[in-house]
Amino acid sequence: MTASATAATRPPDVALLFTGEDSEDADAGRELYETQPAFRRAFDRCAAAQSPLFATQFALAELWRSWGVVPTSVLGTGVGEFVAACIASVFTVDDAVKLVAARGSVEQFDAIARQITFKAPQIGIVASQTGKFVSAGDISNPTYWRRQDRRIRERLRGD
DSSP states (O other): OOHHHHHHHSOOOOEEEEOOGGGOOTTTTHHHHHHOHHHHHHHHHTGGGOOHHHHHHHHHHHHHHHTTOOOSEEEEOTHHHHHHHHHTTSSOHHHHHHHHHTTTOHHHHHHHHHHSOOOOOSSEEEOTTTSSBOOHHHHTSHHHHHHHHHHHHHHHHTO
């Protein structure tokens, strides 16, 4: 097989970007929720996160996955960083939901973060602060997520 034939059969690299709180739209995903079962199932799994943005972004990624669109890397900012890590298998969606729901309380967030099993990402995760890939050691460490949670809270307060 020639190099051009191999390139033609190889799926393209796909990167997904998950945004932060500044991009929320109350009706985002409504039509997908009503018409796409894969989207609806994934969205409903995230209801306890109390973040429509998290649920919409996770459900959209799962819908794309059901259509055969699989990312090779992800980037997220704000709540989108939790979605990106979830898609990269750093933690489960159930753990992500708990972390996102606890973001308002330092003590609660820390307690949940200590209970989660963090794993090395299965795909590349780009740090929104640097534009570089995050090391598996950093992203799979509860300290990283506590620092990110603190940074998000500060930005939302305007510090």
